[in-house]
Amino acid sequence: PPRVFSGIQPTGSIHIGNYLGAISQWVKLQDQNEDLILSIVDLHSITLPHDPHTLSTNILELTATLLGSGIDPNKVILFQQSNVHAHAELCWCLGCISTMARLAHLPQYKEKSASLKNIPLGLFVYPVLQAADILSYKSTHIPVGEDQVQQIQLCQELARMFNSKFGETFPIPHTMITSSEYGRIKSLRDPSKKMSKSDPDEKSRICLTDAPDVIVRNIKKAVTDFQSEVTFDAEKRPGISNLLSIHSFVTGKSIDTICKEAEHLDTGRFKLEVADAVVAYVKPIQDTIAQHLSDKSYLLNVLAQGAEKASNIANDTLKEVHEKLGMVVKS
Numbered sequence: 001p002p003r004v005f006s007g008i009q010p011t012g013s014i015h016i017g018n019y020l021g022a023i024s025q026w027v028k029l030q031d032q033n034e035d036l037i038l039s040i041v042d043l044h045s046i047t048l049p050h051d052p053h054t055l056s057t058n059i060l061e062l063t064a065t066l067l068g069s070g071i072d073p074n075k076v077i078l079f080q081q082s083n084v085h086a087h088a089e090l091c092w093c094l095g096c097i098s099t100m101a102r103l104a105h106l107p108q109y110k111e112k113s114a115s116l117k118n119i120p121l122g123l124f125v126y127p128v129l130q131a132a133d134i135l136s137y138k139s140t141h142i143p144v145g146e147d148q149v150q151q152i153q154l155c156q157e158l159a160r161m162f163n164s165k166f167g168e169t170f171p172i173p174h175t176m177i178t179s180s181e182y183g184r185i186k187s188l189r190d191p192s193k194k195m196s197k198s199d200p201d202e203k204s205r206i207c208l209t210d211a212p213d214v215i216v217r218n219i220k221k222a223v224t225d226f227q228s229e230v231t232f233d234a235e236k237r238p239g240i241s242n243l244l245s246i247h248s249f250v251t252g253k254s255i256d257t258i259c260k261e262a263e264h265l266d267t268g269r270f271k272l273e274v275a276d277a278v279v280a281y282v283k284p285i286q287d288t289i290a291q292h293l294s295d296k297s298y299l300l301n302v303l304a305q306g307a308e309k310a311s312n313i314a315n316d317t318l319k320e321v322h323e324k325l326g327m328v329v330k331s
C-alpha cells in the first residue's frame with residue numbers, strides 16, 4: 001500500500017517556496033486520504049552551527065505553521081524527528097552500507113560544505129539520516145521540491161543495496177514533485193538561485209509569517225529584467241516568470257490568463273498585483289498560525305501523539321532491520 005513521507009527542517013521561517021513546493025502538496029495528499037507521515041526534522045537542523053534557543057522556538061513555530069497551512073493531525077502523523085529514536089539508529093545501520101565516496105558526491109553536501117573550514121561529520125551523514133527517515137516507515141512516495149531529488153536517489157540506492165545484501169525489506173520510494181513550476185521557486189533577489197531559508201538576505205524570500213508591508217516591499221524589490229512587459233519565459237526571463245508562477249498559484253489562474261490580464265501593465269505595476277494577491281492568500285493562514293501559537297500545550301500535545309504513532313511503526317522496522325543484520329540472537 002502507498003505510504004507518503006516527507007520532512008521539513010525547523011530552521012527559520014517557512015517561505016512560499018516550501019509552501020508551493022512541498023506543504024501545499026502535503027495538504028492535497030492528506031485531503032485525498034493518503035497514508036501520510038510528516039516529520040519536523042530537528043536532527044537535520046543541527047548539522048550546521050545553530051542556536052539552541054532559536055531551535056526550540058522554531059520547532060513550535062513550524063508545528064503551528066503546518067497546522068495553519070491545513071495539516072490536520074487527526075488525518076496525518078505529524079511528529080518531531082528526535083522524539084522517535086529509531087531514525088538515528090537506522091541511520092547508523094544504513095551508514096554502514098554507505099560509502100564516503102558516494103556521499104561526498106552529493107550536490108547539497110558540496111554546496112553547504114564549500115564555505116566551511118571544519119566540516120561537521122553530521123553534515124556529511126545528513127542524506128543517510130534522510131534515507132533513514134524515509135525507510136523507517138517503508139515509505140513509497142516522497143513529495144518534495146526539486147532540490148531534494150539527489151538525496152532521494154541516494155535513499156533509493158541504499159534501499160536496493162540493503163534489500164540485495166540482507167533480503168527484501170524496503171520498497172523503493174518514488175519522488176513526487178508538484179510541477180517544475182512550483183518545485184523550484186526562485187530567490188527574489190537572484191532568480192538563478194532557489195528561494196532558501198538560509199539565504200542571509202531576508203528580501204530574497206516571502207515568508208508565510210511576514211507582515212503584509214514586508215511582503216509588499218520584498219515583491220516590489222524583486223529582481224526582474226529590463227523588459228517591462230509581463231510575459232512568461234522561465235529560461236530567458238526567470239525573475240518575472242517566478243512572480244507569474246507565484247501569482248498563478250495564489251489566485252488559481254493560469255499563467256496565460258494572468259499575462260493577458262496584465263497586458264496593459266508594466267512589471268512594476270504587476271509586482272503590486274502579485275503582492276496584493278499573496279497578502280490576501282496568506283492572511284487566513286497567518287491568522288490560524290497565530291491562533292495555534294497562542295496554545296503551546298495543544299501544539300506539544302500534537303507532537304507527543306504524533307511521536308507515539310510514528311515510534312510504533314519505526315520501531316517495528318528497526319526490529320526487522322536488526323534481525324536481518326543478524327543482531328537478534330535467538331535462544
Ligand code: TYM
Nearest residue numbers: 006007008009017018021022130144145183184185194195
Ligand atoms: P527543507 O526543510 O529545506 O525544505 C522543505 C521542503 O520545501 C522544499 N523547498 C522548495 N520547493 C520549491 N522551491 C523552493 N525554493 C524550495 N525550497 C525548499 C524542499 O524541497 C522540501 O521538500 N532534507 C530536507 C528535509 C528532509 C526530508 C526527509 C524530506 C529530511 N528528511 C525525508 C523528505 C524526506 C530539507 O532540508 O528540506
